[in-house]
Structures are given as C-alpha cells and as structure tokens.
Amino acid sequence: xxxxxxxxxxAVRLDPLQPGDHVGWIVGSAEEYERLSRWCLADGARAGxxxxxxxxxAGGAARATHLPELPEHTRLSPLRSxxxxxxxxxxxxxxxxxxxxxxxxxxVRVLADMEWLLDHPPAPTxxxxxxFELRLGRMVAEMGAIVVCAYRARRFDPGTVAQxxxxxxxxxxxxxxxxxxRMWSNGQNVWEVHGEVDLSNAAAFRAAxxxxxxxxxxxxxxxREPNGDAAATVRLRLSGLRFIDVTGMxxxxxxxxxxxxxxxxxxxxxxxKFRRWWxxxxxxxxxxxxxxxxx
Numbered sequence: 001x002x003x004x005x006x007x008x009x010x011a012v013r014l015d016p017l018q019p020g021d022h023v024g025w026i027v028g029s030a031e032e033y034e035r036l037s038r039w040c041l042a043d044g045a046r047a048g049x050x051x052x053x054x055x056x057x058a059g060g061a062a063r064a065t066h067l068p069e070l071p072e073h074t075r076l077s078p079l080r081s082x083x084x085x086x087x088x089x090x091x092x093x094x095x096x097x098x099x100x101x102x103x104x105x106x107x108v109r110v111l112a113d114m115e116w117l118l119d120h121p122p123a124p125t126x127x128x129x130x131x132f133e134l135r136l137g138r139m140v141a142e143m144g145a146i147v148v149c150a151y152r153a154r155r156f157d158p159g160t161v162a163q164x165x166x167x168x169x170x171x172x173x174x175x176x177x178x179x180x181x182r183m184w185s186n187g188q189n190v191w192e193v194h195g196e197v198d199l200s201n202a203a204a205f206r207a208a209x210x211x212x213x214x215x216x217x218x219x220x221x222x223x224r225e226p227n228g229d230a231a232a233t234v235r236l237r238l239s240g241l242r243f244i245d246v247t248g249m250x251x252x253x254x255x256x257x258x259x260x261x262x263x264x265x266x267x268x269x270x271x272x273k274f275r276r277w278w279x280x281x282x283x284x285x286x287x288x289x290x291x292x293x294x295x
Contacts (some may be wrong), residue, residue, distance in 0.1 A: 014172060016043050019107050019144035021186055024168030026161055026175040027152045036172060037111055040148055044109035045072075049146065052076050052102035054112040074249070076110070084117070084124060084132040090139035097143050109146040115155055126160045132182070134167045135215060138274035141187030148172070163204035180182035181241075183208045187234075190268070194240030197248035205248060209255035212236070213263060232262055239269035249274075253283050256291045266292045 017023065017040070027033045044051050055078040076092070097108045117124055122131070133149065140147050149168065151161045153175060162179060165171055169184035169192070181195035183205070191212050197205050215233055244252075256265050270293050272276075283289050 009203045014039060014043075016107070017146050017148075017170075019146060020141045021146050021170055022133075022140045022148070022168050022184060023148040023170045023172055024133075024165040025148060025150045025171065025173045026165065027150050027173065028175045032174060033113075033150065033152070040111055040172075041109070047109075047248050048105070048106040049109035050074075050096070050105040052096065052108060052130075054109045054110055055116060079232065084128055085231060086132050086135040086139065090136060090143075093145050093147070094143050096161070097145050107144050107146065110148070112149050112285065114149050114151045118155060123157070126163055126203060127210075128206045129160065129164045130204055131211045132178075133164055134185070134208055134211045137167065137169065138185035138187070138215065163201060166201060166204045167208050181205060183212075186237075190235045190237050190242065192237050193244075196243040197241070197251070198243070198245040199247045202247045202251045206251045206255055208281060209236075209252065210258070213255060213259040213265065233260075234266045235266045235267055235268055237268045238252060238271060241271060241274065244274060246277075249278060249281060249283065253281075253286065253289045253291070257286075257288045264292065265290065266294060268294050270295060 025036070027036075041051050041053075051072065052074050053143075067222065091106065093110065100106075100108050117129075144239055151164070153161070165176070166179045166181055167183055169182060171179070179195070180201040181193060181197045181204075183193045186192055215234075250268075259265060272295075275293055275295065278284055278293060283291065284293065
C-alpha cells in the first residue's frame with residue numbers, strides 16, 4: 001500500500017491494482033488528476049503492464065492527459081464520438097492485451113479521461129453510462145486488463161456520476177463517500193452485488209440489473225458459461241449485500257419480469273433476511289418474476 005499526498009489533512013492510501021480491476025474515479029481538481037495519474041501509471045510500470053491513456057479529442061482535455069514525467073505510454077483516441085460502444089472498445093482492449101502479453105507484459109492498463117464522452121452533446125444519461133460501464137467492466141474482468149475511468153467533477157452532473165461509481169468494483173480519489181451499493185462482474189458469468197440498496201440508489205440498481213439481464217444481446221454474441229456454452233442464466237451473488245429495502249426488492253422483481261425470454265435469473269448467497277422479506281412480499285409466489293433464490 002502506498003501513501004499519496006493530497007494536500008489535505010490525510011493522505012489517500014492506495015493498494016496496487018490487479019488484473020481485472022475496473023476502477024472509478026471522480027476527479028476533484030487538476031492537481032488531483034496529475035498526482036493520481038502519475039501513481040496509476042507508475043504502479044502499472046512497476047507491475048509490468050503496458051500503459052495506455054485514453055483522452056478527449058478536445059484540445060484542452062488532450063493537453064491535460066499529456067502529463068509530464070509519466071512512464072512511457074501510448075495514447076488512445078475514442079473509437080466513436082457519437083455513441084458509447086463498449087463492445088468495440090472492449091475489442092480494442094482485447095487486441096492490445098493479446099499483443100502486450102505476446103511482448104512480455106503482464107497485461108494492459110488504461111487510464112481513461114472520461115471527458116471524451118462530452119465531445120458531442122448531449123451528455124449521456126445515467127442509464128447509458130451504467131450500461132456502458134457495466135458491460136465494459138465485464139470485458140475487463142474476463143480479459144484481465146486494468147481500466148481506470150476518471151470523471152472530472154466540474155464537467156459531469158454530480159448525482160449522475162456518483163451513481164455511475166456504483167458499477168465499478170473499486171474507487172480511488174478524494175471524493176469517494178459510500179455510494180451505497182456496488183455491482184460488478186467477476187469475470188466468471190457472475191455479477192457481485194455489495195453494500196446497501198435503497199430508494200437513494202434504486203435507479204442505478206435498476207439500470208445495472210437491466211444491463212446484466214440483457215448482456216447476452218451484445219454484437220459479440222451471448223455471454224458465455226465457464227464451459228463455453230451460451231449463457232441462459234444470469235447470476236447475482238449477494239454475499240456482500242448488507243441491506244436492501246422494499247424499493248430495492250421491488251426493483252429486482254420488476255427487472256426480472258422484464259428480462260428477455262429464455263433467460264433465467266438466479267440470486268446466489270442471498271442473506272437470510274433477504275430471503276425472508278422476499279417471501280413476505282410474495283415474490284417467491286410471483287410466476288412472472290421467476291427469480292430463483294439460493295442461500
């Protein structure tokens with residue numbers, strides 16, 4: 001673990017990032033961006049990662065991502081400025097990961113300045129961002145890459161970007177209060193859900209569930225089971241879920257009801273209180289819901 005000075009009362013303590021990490025970061029200032037960008041890329045260089053920086057096409061943001069005294073890295077440009085396309089971006093990362101491993105690197109590490117999303121208004125909605133980040137996170141986990149998504153606080157709606165942090169498995173930076181819940185792919189066709197789901201973050205939870213339940217519709221084909229078969233089952237693992245209120249349970253039930261035909265939703269490691277309240281609310285008897293709850 002490394003101490004990174006913040007100029008405030010405390011230091012931000014950061015652990016080395018590991019393959020498969022999909023990291024969210026709300027950037028509070030240019031000074032914070034410069035400091036933690038250096039840490040992120042230096043950590044990658046020490047670990048043997050091939051380094052990339054993804055930035056905006058706009059001049060100001062492009063200059064911001066060319067920081068002095070950084071480890072050697074390659075600059076990437078967004079593939080499409082008019083649409084969020086996690087599958088196309090994932091293909092680029094997969095190609096670069098294969099090439100990096102062939103060259104003797106551990107893998108790839110991408111520092112993404114997400115200001116590129118604003119190159120062509122209007123700004124993306126919460127639902128669009130959650131869908132993009134969750135799909136990208138699944139591909140990052142599967143290929144063992146590391147991607148750090150930096151959202152500049154002055155450029156994005158605070159409420160929207162705070163909820164987008166919920167679909168990153170990790171978060172760095174100074175502006176990182178408890179987001180309530182986190183949901184991410186473990187790379188093995190299982191979506192981990194940790195924390196607390198309630199009225200305050202139900203919209204982000206619903207958007208994340210809809211993405212997980214529709215992820216097999218991607219242009220690359222359906223998600224795959226560990227044995228290589230097409231996945232007809234979506235698994236949510238709730239081992240890290242501390243609390244979920246009635247709104248959260250209703251959100252899960254409604255998302256299950258709207259899933260595409262042929263998709264089975266299994267909730268694994270469900271806490272005892274969750275199972276009890278699911279039954280009291282009658283969802284276990286709801287034929288349209290069709291969620292399989294496992295202890």
